[in-house]
Amino acid sequence: MPTDRCDDRRGEATFATLRVAARAAPWLRAGLTPETAGGAVGHLRALLGVRAAALAGPDAVLAWDGVPDCHRERMAGHAGAALSSGRARVLAEEAPGCERPGCPAAGAVAVPLEAGGRVAGVLLAYDAEAGAALLRTATEVARWVSGQLELADLDALRRRAAEAEMRALRAQISPHFVYNSLTTIASFVRTDPERARELLVDFADFARYVLRRARDLTTLADELRCVDRYLLLERARFGDRLRFTVQVAPEVLGVPVPFLCLQPLVENAIKHGLARSGGPGEVRVVIRDAGAEAHISVEDDGLGMEPEQARLLLDDGPRSGRGEGGIGLANVDLRLRQIYGDGYGLVVESELGGGTRVRLRVPKRAPATGTARWPSP
Structure with a gap:
């Protein structure tokens, strides 16, 4: 005792x-x-x-x-x-x-x-x-x-490494997209000044979001607003050739996601689904509520690619899916794995003639890590 x-x-x-x-x-x-x-x-x-x-x-x-x-x-x-x-x-x-x-x-x-x-x-x-x-x-x-x-x-x-990576991320925004957007806006100045003004506001909103002092995490709603501005600018460039649909479960709009995780996927879809085909194309963004997670897919109905080429989209090498100075899918994939773990990287599905779909899933709760931070109000 x-x-x-x-x-x-x-x-x-x-x-x-x-x-x-x-x-x-x-x-x-x-x-x-x-x-x-x-x-x-x-x-x-x-x-x-x-x-x-x-x-x-x-x-x-x-x-x-x-x-x-x-x-x-x-x-x-x-x-x-x-x-x-x-x-x-x-x-x-x-x-x-x-x-x-x-x-x-x-x-x-x-x-x-x-x-x-x-x-x-x-x-x-x-x-x-x-x-x-x-x-x-x-x-x-x-x-x-x-x-x-x-x-x-x-x-x-x-x-500091994450902040340096974020600065590099912003620097990778395609200069071709910036040039094409401003050229498209300029083309409307004489023919449709009101449309030119609206597009200029959209471009300013997009640039403000991309260049803001960001944290690692933002909300899904903010990412979708960025994608919306990006698509409006690309729609002005491609006209009726570009069709896009966005389906979102309202209950996931507040879910925390990595900053600039959706726009690169949409840019990749437009590049592979429309720009390379030369014809019309559709981009679909679907976000579903999956219990403890949000499931996101971005797909196009373009030319598609061989499985090996699809794998290269997640390779951060010279043949990666970065393309035209844009943010590569490899960058998004790496950040997802760093924040949530290896089970949360991108999944790329494609076949020749069958289009391409990129999927990701994110937990609804912000990760408790030393690097992931909630955005300032």
């Missing part, structure tokens, strides 16, 4: 420690700033079991938590000692500087925090006494904090 009680206490202590660490982790995963340090430092003090704790960056103390307030003015100096040496230090012998009789935090340790091969900050722990035991505890906590800061750096790198 005593053994069971001991095991229970040990289990409770482990659970309490993990719970406190879990509360601090989200703050630290956002990097080391005054706001995040303020959110994490109280939890770190609980992990350390000390009277006071502080987090400092390379240039300043960011946050402090604890009852004693007599070291506040000297904390920067305490952190500086660890920053300059890059080593953990016991500050008891240096007298943390408190002249308050009976100070409950007269001893202190300072441990550097490392991330990306550099000293990113310092963890300070204050207690009645500072010695080897407190130093070991603070070192282990600092090692864990450093790990969270490393993850924060990786998250930041992924965000």
Whole structure:
């Protein structure tokens, strides 16, 4: 029976420690700033079991938590000692500087925090006494904090990579489409000024959406508005040769989807279903509610292609389906897999003389990843 009680206490202590660490982790995963340090430092003090704790960056103390307030003015100096040496230090012998009789935090340790091969900050722990035991505890906590800061750096790198990819994505909008659209608009200026004005507004709306400061995710409704503007401009260019239909289940309009995931599919359909055939063609966009997912298909009734050529549409090489500088299907396929997993890539179905259909499916709930973000209002 005593053994069971001991095991229970040990289990409770482990659970309490993990719970406190879990509360601090989200703050630290956002990097080391005054706001995040303020959110994490109280939890770190609980992990350390000390009277006071502080987090400092390379240039300043960011946050402090604890009852004693007599070291506040000297904390920067305490952190500086660890920053300059890059080593953990016991500050008891240096007298943390408190002249308050009976100070409950007269001893202190300072441990550097490392991330990306550099000293990113310092963890300070204050207690009645500072010695080897407190130093070991603070070192282990600092090692864990450093790990969270490393993850924060990786998250930041992924965000920068995603933003760079998005800039490259925008740069791939077909210059031929831009040229053809403006040429078509110019052709209506004399013959039908009102139509020219409407098309110019459509072009401006399309460009504004494509070039906006976007997040990884937008809504299906926004993507469809972009496709609608794109189709109106292409319809003005091809006239009655281009027919298109869009069927959408209203309940999926708010589903989060990757930015610019539909327009490239429609552009590919027009290219293969109409531009290459030289005759009339139809593009169909169908979006269905499938329970926990939305199922999307974009198809044309054009010339179609051999299965091997269809596979090349998802190849990001020189023979890929990018075509005329447009956004390749490979780009959309890659982003879908990065956000949702390998089971959510594009599926291309085609046969000679039978048209081409591209299918994708997306979960209705936004993915809980470090890179996918909901659009700003």
